[in-house]
Amino acid sequence: MVNTCYIPKTLEEALKIRKETGAVPLAGGTDLMVAYKRGVGITPVFPFPVMIITQLDELKGIKVEEDGTVVIGALTTSVEIAKDERVPYFVRLAASKMGAVSLRNTATIGGNIGNSSPKGDLPQPLILLDATVVLQSLDNTREMKVDDFIIKAKKNQLAEDEIIVAVRIPKPDYTYGYYRKIGTRRANAISKLTLSSIMKVENGVITDFRASSGAAGPKVARSREVEKMLIGKPIFELSSFIEEFVEAWDGVISPHAMPEFRRATTKNMLRHFLSVCADQPEPGIIE
Ligand SMILES: Cc1cc2nc3c(=O)[nH]c(=O)nc-3n(C[C@H](O)[C@H](O)[C@H](O)COP(=O)(O)OP(=O)(O)OC[C@H]3O[C@@H](n4cnc5c(N)ncnc54)[C@H](O)[C@@H]3O)c2cc1C
Known part of the structure; x- marks a missing residue:
């Protein structure tokens, strides 16, 4: 041939x-x-x-x-x-x-x-x-x-x-940002799971929120509907919405392999980002 x-x-x-x-x-x-x-x-x-x-x-x-x-x-x-x-x-x-x-x-x-x-x-x-x-x-x-x-x-x-x-x-505009890649090892490891998220807070109100999950379904998962759950909420009330939001995000992803691991880890990453934002730290990337 x-x-x-x-x-x-x-x-x-x-x-x-x-x-x-x-x-x-x-x-x-x-x-x-x-x-x-x-x-x-x-x-x-x-x-x-x-x-x-x-x-x-x-x-x-x-x-x-x-x-x-x-x-x-x-x-x-x-x-x-x-x-x-x-x-x-x-x-x-x-x-x-x-x-x-x-x-x-x-x-x-x-x-x-x-x-x-x-x-x-x-x-x-x-x-x-x-x-x-x-x-x-x-x-x-x-x-x-x-x-x-x-x-x-x-x-x-x-x-x-x-x-x-x-x-x-487009030029991103956010107050807090977050990125995590979970892989088995660094060199040549294809992603096991990734999550990134941004939140914009203006005058104490969340005016933009986005999240996307990689390797947690047949394509990258993003849901503007679920993101809307946080938009318009006062940041000082954020902690009371975190669990409801995290559970809703669980419905957005559809992992095939190791679903329990992928679901639990995705929820933990989101919980971490949102709970740090709820404490209103200095604007920037949340580690
Ligand atoms: C050992 C190993 C480890 C890897 N680790 C990772 C990793 O950690 N993360 C990750 O994301 N990927 C990883 N990959 C996958 C791969 O390296 C990436 O997807 C890479 O970005 C592909 O780019 P390429 O230029 O080599 O694509 P190619 O192999 O040249 O093309 C890939 C596909 O895209 C199409 N294509 C390429 N360019 C164009 C264009 N300009 N217009 C239209 N179609 C186009 C081709 O036709 C083909 O279908 C890994 C691969 C290997 C072999």
């Missing part, structure tokens, strides 16, 4: 190839090469044409727009994201905790979203922050929330002629 492989040099060339042949984009290859591996030292064989997109400069780099929106090119690696202080804290931290350093030098944000694994580290904070993904084809550019793009495990809305070109993250 022979691989059909294209190596476009520009985005336009890549989009033409994609439209004409349906070739599948290969960025860092850390998911795709592993999915089709045949053994140590043996080249994988793909049952479809592939397109190595690593030369597309249009998909590289990070920039900040006037309103503070951070735009991350799809080929940006986890190392590049982790070390760039313009990237919101939650996304930087998630990028810094992905696998081992060799992996982080290769794994791209476009690949992490394109792979759409519920255990992928980057979709979880991106969904918390209402980030969007920019999809381009030869004839069209469209943008949608990462939350809408990922439908379920390994299933997303990428059309056959599209390429992910960038991720856009």
Whole structure:
């Protein structure tokens, strides 16, 4: 069997190839090469044409727009994201905790979203922050929330002629923030469970609250309905709502493997964040 492989040099060339042949984009290859591996030292064989997109400069780099929106090119690696202080804290931290350093030098944000694994580290904070993904084809550019793009495990809305070109993250605005990743070991551990959350408090009232759980269901779990339970509440009354909220969040997640562990740990993380917020510490990240 022979691989059909294209190596476009520009985005336009890549989009033409994609439209004409349906070739599948290969960025860092850390998911795709592993999915089709045949053994140590043996080249994988793909049952479809592939397109190595690593030369597309249009998909590289990070920039900040006037309103503070951070735009991350799809080929940006986890190392590049982790070390760039313009990237919101939650996304930087998630990028810094992905696998081992060799992996982080290769794994791209476009690949992490394109792979759409519920255990992928980057979709979880991106969904918390209402980030969007920019999809381009030869004839069209469209943008949608990462939350809408990922439908379920390994299933997303990428059309056959599209390429992910960038991720856009609106400037976060919060009083308290929280991020935790629970893994079995640091090096090359895929997430067991992640949670991130933000709360904005203005004049003693909670005006925004969001949470997202990773690796606790077929996709990252976020529920605007349940989040609303805390919005509008005075912060000094928060402690009396924590248990009710935590139980409601338990209904948002749907872990398949080790459900008792995942449910209990998620509830403990939320309880911890909310009870620290209820004490009204200095604004910032809650450890
Ligand atoms: C040992 C090991 C440890 C790992 N640990 C972690 C971990 O801790 N956390 C984690 O989140 N992941 C982990 N992964 C998974 C993987 O490294 C990440 O998902 C990574 O971000 C994938 O990026 P990539 O560039 O290598 O993607 P690729 O393998 O190149 O592509 C992945 C998928 O996305 C598609 N794709 C890639 N780029 C684009 C684009 N621009 N437009 C459209 N589609 C695109 C591809 O067609 C493919 O379907 C691990 C993998 C391995 C092998």
